[in-house]
Amino acid sequence: MRHHATALRGRKRALMPGVLAAGLLAAAMAVAPPAAADSFTYGSGVPERSAANGKGVLPILDQIAEVTEGRVSFTPILGGQLVSIPNAFDGIRDGVVDSGFFITQFSATQLPYSSLISEMTGLGGDPYATMGAINEILFVGCQNCRDEMRVAGIVPLLMQSASPxxxxxxxxxxxxxxxxxxxxxxxxxxxxxxxxxxxxxxxxxxxxxxxxxxxxxxxxxxxxxxxxxxxxxxxxxxxxxxDMPQGIIAGAAPITFNRDSWGRIAKEDQARIIGLMPAAVWDYVTNAYLLPDAEVKAALSARIPFAPGDDEMHRRWTGFQEGEVAALKALARDRKLADGDAVVDRMVATFRIWHERLLPAFKGDRAKFEAVLNERVFSKYPF
CATH class of the missing domain: 3.40.190.10 (Periplasmic binding protein-like II)
Known part of the structure; x- marks a missing residue:
């Protein structure tokens, strides 16, 4: 018995360092500091004074820093200092910048499907409906588009439209x-x-x-x-x-990461960032485009005449819109996209859903718009 007790005490003493180490590790984990803060370069060829920067992109970057409690922050380098508008896609992809603004139409060779979104200007009528449609097309409705982005190693967080x-x-x-x-x-x-x-x-x-x-x-x-x-x-x-509305430019991705930089962000913070996007989409088109349009018109109308367009111009616009679907399909064929007609049809159908069915339900109501956009887009795509 004495031998058994002595052996037991010996085993307890042998276990003590391991038990102590485990206890210290648990204590350390309990008081472990939060993930280290990380600063990302953000590059854009858009002029620094542009409302798209000052009232669109930069406020979203600030919101990202806030919602991640400073773990994700940005150093904006604007006006083409690091990447120009035409070469921004390459700059983001290749890590010249961690994140940035690019327009799909300037990368049609690498993004033959996604860049079709840039060709849908003539289908846009309402800025919010257009914003909803192009985000749904990219993130939900166009698998070819998502495959292109994945192969390129880039992670767009939202798509942008503008004002008419x-x-x-x-x-x-x-x-x-x-x-x-x-x-x-x-x-x-x-x-x-x-x-x-x-x-x-x-x-x-x-x-x-x-x-x-x-x-x-x-x-x-x-x-x-x-x-x-x-x-x-x-x-x-x-x-x-x-200033008769003449379509809405679409197809820009104002906040895009390269895959390695996005991967540096903790999953929990990635989720927090994506959670901002439905509201960011509304704020972006409102603050960066619609309100500045009104301000510029008010400021300049005393010395620059603004005309609504005549009946002939409106008639031609209607005819132009009717021909845009055929133009998109012709472009898809020129790019030798085997399923181009079907892709265009799905894209056009999404535009019509947002303009004809969803717009009357949320028009002028930010909360309803955010709910629809989150339900149809941002809750579905695994960023």
Whole structure:
């Protein structure tokens, strides 16, 4: 018995260091510090003074820092200092920046399906419905789009639309007849097709080159959002605006991570970030586009005439919209997308659902919009 007791005491003494170590480890885990804070570079070719930055992107980056209690923060490098608008996709993918803004239309070779979203400008009528539609297309409705993003190693958090486009020129304009024969600087092919429908000559122009093109007489007009008059310094060059709604640019991803940088964020914080997105979508289009449009129009209307467009311009717009589905399918065939027609049909159907069925249910109601967007999009996609 004495031998058994002695052996038992020996085993207890032998166990003590392990028990003590386990206890110390448990205590350490109980008081372990939170995950280390991490700062990410955010790159964009959009001018620093743009409302898209100051009232759109930067507030969302601040909200991300807040909801993660500073574990995720950003160093914004704007205005093309690290990545330009055309090469931003490559810069994000290759880790030149951790995150940033890119437009799918400038990466059509790498993103032949996703960049179709950028070609749907002519289908957009309401900014909120357009915002909902393009997010649903990318994150839920288009598997080919998601596969492209995954293969490229990038993680977009939301898609962006803007406010309705307007035609603005270096002289007063008010009608379709006033525009006939003029040259128009256009950013995308939908705007070029619309300019052609108006009897204008489209000239594909980078957004940052529109001002010198107008100043030097290389073009007479451009088709962009009203607030961009201020964002891109056109206040003293534009002399007339037709602000009849002429489609809504879509297809930009204003906050995108490369896969490695997104992977540095704890899963719990990733979930917190995604939880911000339904509200961020509403705030983005409201604060970065619709309110600045109204402010710029109010500020400039005393010296720049704003016209609603005449009956002929409205008639041509209706005809133009009717032909856009065929134009999208032709583009998909040019890209040799075997299932292009079916993909376009699904994309168009999503636009119609958001504009015809969902818009009447949430119009003007932010809470309802957020609920619909979360239910249909952000609760379904495993970011």
């Amino acid at each position: 486009l307007a035609t603005m020129c270096t002289k007063p304009v008010a009608s379709a007849a006033d525009l006939a024969g003029l040259r128009a600087s256009t950013i995308g092919s939908p705007e070029a097709r619309w300019a052609t429908a108006l009897g204008m000559t489209p000239m594909r122009t980078s957004i940052v080159d529109i001002l010198p093109a107008l100043q030097l007489g290389q073009s007479d007009c451009t088709i962009i959002g009203t607030s961009w008059i201020r964002s891109y310094g056109l206040e003293d060059t534009v002399k007339g605006v037709i």
